[in-house]
Amino acid sequence: MDNAIENFYRILRGMTSCEVTIHKDSLKINITDIQEFINELTLKILVKRENMLVIEEDKKTGTKKEIKKDYIMIQEDKKIGGKVAFKENIYKPEKTKEIIAYIMKSLLGKEKNQCILCGRTYEYKIKNLQQASYPMVTKISSLSGVRSYKDGIKLSLKDYYDNVCPLCYLLGILEWTDEGVIYRTFPGDFSLLFMPIFDNLKDLHNFKNYLIYAGLINKDSRYSNIRVHIDAEEVENTPGEYSTLLCFYEKFIENATNVNIAKKWAVIKIPFGAVKNIRIDSIDINEGILQIIKDLKEEGLVERVYTDLFKKIFFYSSQKKTIDWEITRGIQEKLSQLFLYNDFKSFVYYLLPRKGGYVSFFDRRYTQKYFEDLVYTWRWKKMGVPKEKLESIRSVGNIISKICESNVSLLYKMDKTRTIEEFWSVMREIARKLPNLKDKQLGKIRPSSLDEVIVLTKELVETNKDAWKEIRDLIVIYAAMYYSLSKIQKQKNGGD
Ligand SMILES: [Zn+2]
Numbered sequence: 001m002d003n004a005i006e007n008f009y010r011i012l013r014g015m016t017s018c019e020v021t022i023h024k025d026s027l028k029i030n031i032t033d034i035q036e037f038i039n040e041l042t043l044k045i046l047v048k049r050e051n052m053l054v055i056e057e058d059k060k061t062g063t064k065k066e067i068k069k070d071y072i073m074i075q076e077d078k079k080i081g082g083k084v085a086f087k088e089n090i091y092k093p094e095k096t097k098e099i100i101a102y103i104m105k106s107l108l109g110k111e112k113n114q115c116i117l118c119g120r121t122y123e124y125k126i127k128n129l130q131q132a133s134y135p136m137v138t139k140i141s142s143l144s145g146v147r148s149y150k151d152g153i154k155l156s157l158k159d160y161y162d163n164v165c166p167l168c169y170l171l172g173i174l175e176w177t178d179e180g181v182i183y184r185t186f187p188g189d190f191s192l193l194f195m196p197i198f199d200n201l202k203d204l205h206n207f208k209n210y211l212i213y214a215g216l217i218n219k220d221s222r223y224s225n226i227r228v229h230i231d232a233e234e235v236e237n238t239p240g241e242y243s244t245l246l247c248f249y250e251k252f253i254e255n256a257t258n259v260n261i262a263k264k265w266a267v268i269k270i271p272f273g274a275v276k277n278i279r280i281d282s283i284d285i286n287e288g289i290l291q292i293i294k295d296l297k298e299e300g301l302v303e304r305v306y307t308d309l310f311k312k313i314f315f316y317s318s319q320k321k322t323i324d325w326e327i328t329r330g331i332q333e334k335l336s337q338l339f340l341y342n343d344f345k346s347f348v349y350y351l352l353p354r355k356g357g358y359v360s361f362f363d364r365r366y367t368q369k370y371f372e373d374l375v376y377t378w379r380w381k382k383m384g385v386p387k388e389k390l391e392s393i394r395s396v397g398n399i400i401s402k403i404c405e406s407n408v409s410l411l412y413k414m415d416k417t418r419t420i421e422e423f424w425s426v427m428r429e430i431a432r433k434l435p436n437l438k439d440k441q442l443g444k445i446r447p448s449s450l451d452e453v454i455v456l457t458k459e460l461v462e463t464n465k466d467a468w469k470e471i472r473d474l475i476v477i478y479a480a481m482y483y484s485l486s487k488i489q490k491q492k493n494g495g496d
Pocket of ligand 1: 168
């Protein structure tokens with residue numbers, strides 16, 4: 001609802017027939033000339049209507065035609081002359097003005113009815129409550145009606161579809177024209193609509209206003225509106241919900257201003273097909289993670305976490321002897337999600353080799369460096385331990401990866417340790433297996449690193465008894481990384 005109010009503010013702003021001001025939790029609208037207001041609003045709506053459309057070329061005839069964006073839940077009539085014809089009267093250019101006049105008359109008329117959404121009184125309704133103006137409504141009355149007892153005995157479901165005031169209708173139906181939200185469509189499957197949430201309407205407005213005017217989004221694109229680069233036509237092709245958000249954040253931070261960044265989002269999932277029961281997720285991003293994205297960028301370590309790093313991670317299927325794109329996109333999405341939720345333990349899990357293949361990197365040299373910079377900035381820095389000590393952990397990860405060349409179970413064993421005793425036990429097992437490595441494998445390995453890590457862990461658990469878990473996760477992530485790197489190397493040399 002807040003997004004719809006904010007969108008309405010941007011529509012009214014600059015009109016001469018009314019004064020509008022935005023406050024923490026309200027809009028104040030003072031209409032000075034009602035007839036002129038109806039005229040101006042009509043024109044504005046017809047301009048905003050364009051935001052719901054994209055232009056595509058017909059593959060057969062080569063002619064250009066309008067297409068309704070896939071997430072918009074307003075029904076459409078057959079196109080006439082390549083133009084979209086919405087079934088909603090307010091979006092029929094010849095009827096817009098009439099509807100606006102009708103809305104104003106009802107709002108200023110007799111106090112006959114009361115709105116279930118806002119409590120305002122009005123004379124007559126425009127339409128029943130429908131998904132087009134309020135997407136949370138479903139066709140199943142048990143989910144959207146209000147339960148009550150008929151005669152005090154039988155349960156009946158009375159729905160309040162009809163008690164919606166013309167203003168709520170107007171705000172809701174206009175929200176589809178909002179160019180300050182993010183969308184991503186997976187053709188034939190579903191669309192995602194990301195609505196930022198703020199406690200304060202003014203912050204919400206500043207954020208959306210920035211999105212629109214900074215050139216971060218391309219409203220003329222059908223399946224995604226996050227631009228690859230500011231002002232570029234090309235848009236991102238992210239694999240899911242969280243990768244889209246992360247991709248958005250890296251762009252936002254790259255063009256950092258002092259605008260408050262949205263940390264909470266309502267994500268509406270709208271399926272393709274006739275019956276549209278939508279799902280709403282609310283996402284609350286860990287604030288510390290946004291700082292990490294900023295630090296990585298400002299220190300010149302990783303420019304773009306998603307594009308330079310997660311997007312460069314792929315899954316190689318040993319059976320198919322090629323990249324498995326479905327699993328790859330699943331992993332890229334999971335890594336984005338777990339990073340945004342600051343869940344390092346689960347993040348590490350998705351990098352482990354698994355049945356049928358292993359995770360690997362494109363642009364190996366750069367990606368490996370970015371990867372290490374991410375691990376350092378995200379996990380190590382906050383522990384307050386000198387960076388050199390991370391070398392020992394890295395080296396133990398390397399030892400495990402070498403041992404795992406013949407059998408990966410040790411890596412899983414380390415990942416699964418749940419107590420510090422189990423952790424020591426796996427460290428002892430590594431020490432026992434070390435002499436079995438061939439001289440060639442031992443090349444760059446520093447066996448003394450095992451002792452260094454043991455000493456370091458003992459030191460750290462004295463002040464924080466859970467610190468060993470961090471060491472465990474770091475060892476596992478380095479082992480997974482070295483394992484992948486050696487696999488790529490072998491593949492290049494002709495092996496699998
Ligand atoms: Zn209302």
